[in-house]
Amino acid sequence: MLCSFVVLYLLIVLPEPGLGKQPNILFILADDFGYNDVSWNNEDVFTPNLEKLGREGVILDTYYASTRCSPSRGALLTGLYPHRLGIQRGNIGTFRPTGLVTDFKTFPEILQAAGYTTHLVGRWHLGYCHPSYLPTRRGFTTFFGQFSQQTDHYSRIYLENEEIGEGYDLRRGENISYEGAGKYSTHLWRDEAQSLIEGWNSSNSTPWFLQVSFTAAGAPYQVPESYVKRYKKRRFRNLSEEDTIRYGMISAVDSAVGDIVKTLKQRNMFENTVLVFSSDNGVGGDVGNLPFRGSRGTLWEGGVRVPALVSSPLLNLDEGYTTRSMVHITDWFPTLLKLAGVSSDVQTDGFNIWEALQQREEFSRNSLVYSLDQDDKSGHLQHGIREKNIKFVWGNPDKFEVNKRFKKDVYHLFDLEKDPTETENLASQYPELVEKMKEKVKTLVKDVKPAFQPNRYSLGYPKYHDGVISTGWCETDWWKILWRSLN
Known part of the structure; x- marks a missing residue:
């Protein structure tokens, strides 16, 4: 099904x-x-x-x-x-x-x-x-x-x-x-x-x-x-x-x-x-x-x-x-x-x-989503989905890095049934399939919430909390601001 x-x-x-x-x-x-x-x-x-x-x-x-x-x-x-x-x-x-x-x-x-x-x-x-x-x-x-x-x-x-x-x-x-x-x-x-x-x-x-x-x-x-x-x-x-x-x-x-x-x-x-x-x-x-x-x-x-x-x-x-x-x-x-x-x-x-x-x-x-993410500072993106045996990655499959220059039209396409170890990128051989998978991603990203991964706060350092990893040093509800534009 x-x-x-x-x-x-x-x-x-x-x-x-x-x-x-x-x-x-x-x-x-x-x-x-x-x-x-x-x-x-x-x-x-x-x-x-x-x-x-x-x-x-x-x-x-x-x-x-x-x-x-x-x-x-x-x-x-x-x-x-x-x-x-x-x-x-x-x-x-x-x-x-x-x-x-x-x-x-x-x-x-x-x-x-x-x-x-x-x-x-x-x-x-x-x-x-x-x-x-x-x-x-x-x-x-x-x-x-x-x-x-x-x-x-x-x-x-x-x-x-x-x-x-x-x-x-x-x-x-x-x-x-x-x-x-x-x-x-x-x-x-x-x-x-x-x-x-x-x-x-x-x-x-x-x-x-x-x-x-x-x-x-x-x-x-x-x-x-x-x-x-x-x-x-x-x-x-x-x-x-x-x-x-x-x-x-x-x-x-x-x-x-x-x-x-x-x-x-x-x-x-x-x-x-x-x-x-x-x-x-x-x-x-x-x-x-x-x-x-x-x-x-x-x-x-x-x-x-x-x-x-x-x-x-x-x-x-x-x-x-x-x-x-x-x-x-x-x-x-x-x-x-x-x-x-x-x-x-x-x-x-x-x-x-x-x-x-x-x-x-x-x-x-x-089908499944590996990840959908786009840096709100630089536009650098990393989207990965799978449908049946086809895996599609738009952007860099390696670790996501913020503040990187957006790399346009970087695609990876694999047939995991024939190539489970991802040795052959088929994107250049099947441009129509790449476009099809891109359209699926464009539909999916409508539901993406902006990622929130802030820098560390020195307020949480254990030297300020008697040497203990402690709570009570940040505010909550960050999503009410970050996701406001989606409402």
Whole structure:
């Protein structure tokens, strides 16, 4: 079935007969896992727990997230492409006076209204400078984790330079927490998730949504020695020291996922739980994204095509399988809300894929938006879309840079079925197809919200906040000014 790029309005109905009570939802979001960073795509990587879940459920082989962390997280929680949220250009970095637009309802907010308790463990990374941006104000009943970007995996300290000062970043709710001092981050998030599950009664009718956002395998590259021993053997001698440690971090996450699933089964909760695993974007280097071209932050396949799976007894599969149907991170929004039995008019760019997963059918989605962005200072643009097997990029596929002179008529066209690694630009050979794709982009950009990625504010520097990554130093509602011209 053909699908339109035009935003959908979804009427979510009650669960179909036979689904039973509202399912629990466990969403595992890994940081910087590339396509080549899991054992089902690369036998040299040790991820047996994730692979077992995938082999028992569905491995999503053609799965897309956004180019960077914050855009992917925003797309997940709102079901909207980042260009509708004004965060398509990049991360909401530390000390930037911005956050996820509060006018959009989030997935956990909607679940709360449907009777769910909602919980976030690990990384937030959608803004913290104003209290209204915090996860506890955006639909999460509880939060234990970090507001901002990456810190040291043991100390929870962010240090860029001495002038800015060290910034400690760990919160329980909105309060500073010093729990787990010195504990490795992956173990900290695992232990918190297990503690939450152990505190819930399996016979209780209250369903839950738990998002565990691991800070691995993002830099700094740190991991206990036990996880890197296997990667130091002769067969891995061509790995750099950095990749050796990074693969150890990946194996640590895999082990943590196995422990969490074990706890679910011990508590008799796994039978009524839907588990999703997804990465937020590709790796900054190249090895983890192979065989694809490019890295995190780019529109090349290596930056956005990442590992993902869904696993649950509720799928009612005789055996697991791998699908090559196109899936986007926004698809979880309508899919999981449908399973939760929520009745609501919700604007979404995603598609409900649950029934197709169960029936081993092709999905409704056959097109997606990689990114739509244009610098409001220089006119420099970067638009990327896919329709069926055709990928079209208007502008530079590499990392978006502002204040660059606009490069007119720069096009990339690829047939991903024949050329998944994007080695041959077909734009000059098929000018009519280029014009057709340009017209699609021109239609789509009517819905683009100007991106807001301001420079950092020194007001947020931890040296002015007793050495802590803190909130309360910026104003909100930036979109009411920036998007005024669109009304």
